[in-house]
Amino acid sequence: MDQTPAPIFRKQQRPPPSSAIPSSSPAFGTPAHPLRPFNVDAPKAAILPIILPPATLRPLAFRTFTKKHSLTLTSSALQELASFIGRHCGSGWREEGLAERVLEEVARSWKNRNGGVMVDGTSKELQDILKTLEGNMSGGKITGPNRGLPRGDSMLTEPGDADVTNTRLGIRPAGPPREDSNTSFGMSGLGVHEAAEDEEAANDPRAWLKVIDAHEQPRLIYNVSKKHFERETAKPSLLPPASHKATLFRNRYHVIHQRLLRNEAFQTSSVSTSRKRTFQRSLSSQQQSLKITPIANLLGRHGSNHMLLGQLTVLPTGDIAISDLTGTIALDLKQAVAIPEDSAWFCPGMLVLIDGVYEEEDESSGKGLGGTSGVGGTLGGRFQGFFLGQPPCEKRKATLGISGLDGGQDQTIGGGFGWIDFLGVGSERAVGTKMRRLEQRLLREPHPPSTDESPAPSPSRNRVIILGELNLDQPRALQALRKILSVYAAEPEDSTPLTFVLAGNFTQHAVMARGGSGGSIEYKEYFDALASTLSEFPTLLQASTFVFVPGDNDGWVSAFTAGASVPLPRKRVPDMFTSRVRRAFAAANAEANHPPGVVPGSAVWTSNPSRLSLFGPNHELVLFRDDISARLRRTSIHLKRKAAERDTEDTENTTSEKQNSQEEHETQHPDAMDLDAGAAPSPPAPLPNTTTTTTPHDVHAARKLVKSILDQGYLSPFRQAVRPVHWDYAPALHLYPLPTAMALVDTTAPAFCVTYEGCHVMNPGSVLVPGRRGVGRWVEYEIGQQGRLRECTL
Structure with missing residues (x-):
């Protein structure tokens, strides 16, 4: 029964509190149409709760969650929603459309919290959403300052709501309040506006440029049960509990494991009769796909062949072992061969795939494990490894x-993590199409074809200039x-590059830890000299963004490490040393008369990596500054090489084998590794009865380095003793999904520009080329193409 008074009575003045219940006596001025006693002094419309069966709500919930938002409701979640709507919306849940508004808000709030595809009624996220929503409901409608639907939504638009702040339930926006429906995908952090006039106003592509500090990047953890990434809500700490170290390893393992299961080589198909193998080994005809065996399942399976996925570790006895989430077992790598041969580094701390045979402790050959069997989950016996490889990227x-082509609008059916906002700038499926339209308008404007008479086209503005190590203490x-x-x-002027990236170490030695040689005063003087140099180019300071990435020798952390490996990620250079540089940018922008829509130049001091x-x-x-190549060489495991120096009668067979192996590898990875046009010439075809032409050493070293890092999907695949990592900030070191490009500043590796699996990796090395006096070097990267x-x- 509807308890809402007729509209005619809403305009009458309410009686004073002393006469809340009107009397029937004419002396008290009883109105001709007396108010109902239960609604006389009610500040809001009363709702009569009802019992709403979940089966009755199911069609509407399916239309809202599944058809509109691509979410799946469990039976427990449907029961919770039916109970909530019946209690707060009453009998008008269907006729007045109250339930539809509640379901719409719950679905959007669930996506905003990265709850995953499955909406579970027992999850804390759903309970928090309903609890917050309960405090903002009046008369079955969502009202109050925390209403989450946009003002443009016809379901919630009412007079007088122009000043209502649209905040997502339970989450405070990162920037000014937004009016679009995609705030749950990080669009508020990017500042994207739906209005066409706002897009036209931002004619400078640098308005869509954002530098993301590692300490501000969203921390995402992979949930195995939901098969989805969840945002870590706990506050990070530099001194976390010891359990967070296990979480770091577990998250790395889960990310790579789910990536492997999505690979074709690890999927079972009932259609195909044969499948090419990533690893070259003889398998029975019944086995159609590769399978990963947990280490704990090796017990009692002596002499059987298995493939393991785990982290290379060092046992207290000094033996190399492999660990996963179920246990640890010692490795025998005397006969192990890398697949492909000499294509990547293998160091303790890396997650690798190893194929071999399990040998129990009684039958194992070589040294025993002594008293370590069973300690800390270590299995007895050894695992005889034959083939060792990186998990495919x-x-x-x-x-x-x-x-779609070049990131078009077409999407694979149910594939990928397109709804996840990995960087806080918006997810691919929420803003990707719109951002591509903006890019096409601002950066991809076609140039008229040049003829012999016409002048050459001006340089493109969509460039990033990457300078390597810049030692300011070197004149x-x-x-x-x-x-x-x-x-x-x-x-x-209109061709000025968008960004200049300058990387440390900004001093050759850890000046902050050298005591009486100047310390912080000397360190600040170097940046003052940098500010004087930048001031000579005011046009660049007015139209470009300068990004500064610190190294291990930069303050403050170098004052305690004296130049040794510092924990990653490391914070930016303190503001007290860079005040003169910021003053130079402020002075340059003050002299410039920027038209509307043009972003002034700026200096951004960020973390390493960022x-x-x-x-x-x-x-x-x-952007990553680290001498990772030297660290890989120092800590790598030496594996057996294939017999390259064979007798002359086996040379022809060896050549044919390598050609077949290369053809198979190119078939599986058609664009596995490409070099820029000027890096190195392609090797000539081998002549009969001769060995193949070897790849230049610098090219091979670059390919080996890039494959090792990107296959690991992690910027620091080492033990904590070799390269420390802040456990709570480790998600910022993940390379998943692969970035479109990566600037790896490594002075111990040759300068290169290499593309691997669609990711373009560049290393400018040092600004001063070692061994060549008076030569400066840098990388010019055109966004979306190659460097x-x-x-x-000089």
């Missing part, structure tokens, strides 16, 4: 579920920086 398009380094900046200052995002999820550039190495003479 996954392309960015496959991770995000994109099947020639500042001279090289001045020469490089003069090259771009001479270009037309991310540079352009047009939301369309372009992601990882090229450039040099200049």
Whole structure:
């Protein structure tokens, strides 16, 4: 029964509290149409609760959650929603559309919290959403300051709601209040507006450029039961509990394990009769796919062949072992061969795939484990490894579920993590299409074809200039920086590069830890000299973003480590040392008369590593400064090499085997590794009765380094004793999904530009080229394409 008074009575003035219940006596002025006693002094419309069966609500919930938001309701969640709607919406849940509004808000709030595809009634997220929603309901409608639907939604638009702040339930927006329906996908952090006039106003592509500090990046943990990434809500700490160290390893293992299960080589197909193997081994005809065996399942299976996925570790006895979530077992790698041969590094701390045979403790040959069997989950016996390989990488398009050309609008059916906002700039499926339209308008405007008479087209603005290690305590380094900046200052004004990336170490030695040699005062003087050099190029300071990435020798952390390996991620250079540089940018922008829609130039001091995002999820550039190549060489495991020096009668067979292996590898990975045009010439075809031409050492070292890092999907695949990592900030080191590009500044590796599985990796090395006096080097990267190495003479 509807208890709402007739509209005619809503306009009458309420009686004073002393006469809340009107009398029937004329002396008290009883109105001609007396108010109902239960609604006289009610501040809001009363709702009569009802018992709403879940089966009755199921069609409406299916239309809202499944058809509109691609979510799946469990029976417990449907029961919770039916109980909530029956209690707060009453008998008008269907006729007045109250239930539809509640279901719409719950679905959007669930996506905002990255709850996953399955909406579970027992989850804490759903309980929090309903609890918050309960406090903002009046008369069966969502009202109050926390209403989450946009003002433009016809279901909730009422007079007088223009000043209501639209905040997602339980989550405070990162920026100004938004009015679109996609705030749950991180669009508020990017500042994306739906209105066309707002898009036209931002004519500068740098308005869509964002530098993401590692300490501000969303911390996502993979949930195995939901097969989805969840946002970690606990506050991170530099001194976390010891259990967080296990969480770090567990998350790395789960991410790579689910990535492997999505690989074709690990999927069972009932259609295909044969499947090519990633690892070259003889298998029975009944086995159609690769399978991973947990280490604990090896017990009692002596002499059987298995493939393991785990982390390489070092036992207290000094033996190499492999560990997964179920246990640890010692390895015998005397006969192990890397697949493909000499294509990647294998170090303790890496997650690897190993194929071999399990030998029980009684039958194992070689040294025994002594008293370590059974201690800490260590199995007795040994695992005789024959083939060792990196877990195959996954392309960015496959991770995000994109099947269209160049990230088009087509999506794979139910594939990928396209709804996950990995960087806080919006998910691929929420803002990807719109960002591509913006990019096409701002950066991809077609140039008229040049003829012999017409002048050459001006350089493109969509460029990122990456400078390697810049030692400010070397006078020639500042001279090289001045020469490089003069090259771009001479270009037309509308062709100024978007970003300049300058990487540390900004001093050759840890000045902060050298005691009486100047310390912090000397360190600040170096940045003052940098500010003087930058001030000579005001046009670049007015139109570009300068990003500074610190190294291990930079403050403050170097004052305690004296230049040794510092924990990752490490914070930016303190503001007290960079005040003069920021003042130079402020002075340059004060002199410029920027038109509306143009973003002034700026200096951004960020962490190591950090991310540079352009047009939301369309372009992601990882900035990382580390001498990882030297660390890989120091800690790598030496494996048996295939017999390269054979007798002359076996040379022809060896050549044919390598050709077949290369053809098979190219078939499985058609664009596995590409070099830029100027990196190295392609090797000539082998002649009869001769060995194949070897790849140049620098090219091979670059490919080996890139494959090791990207296959691991992690920027620090080492033991904690070799390269410490802050456990709570470890999600910022993951390379999943693969970025579109990566600037790896490594002075111990050769300079290169390499593309692997769609990710373009660049290493400019040091600004001053070692061994070549008076030569400066840097990388010029055109966004969405490839980078090229450039040099200049001082």
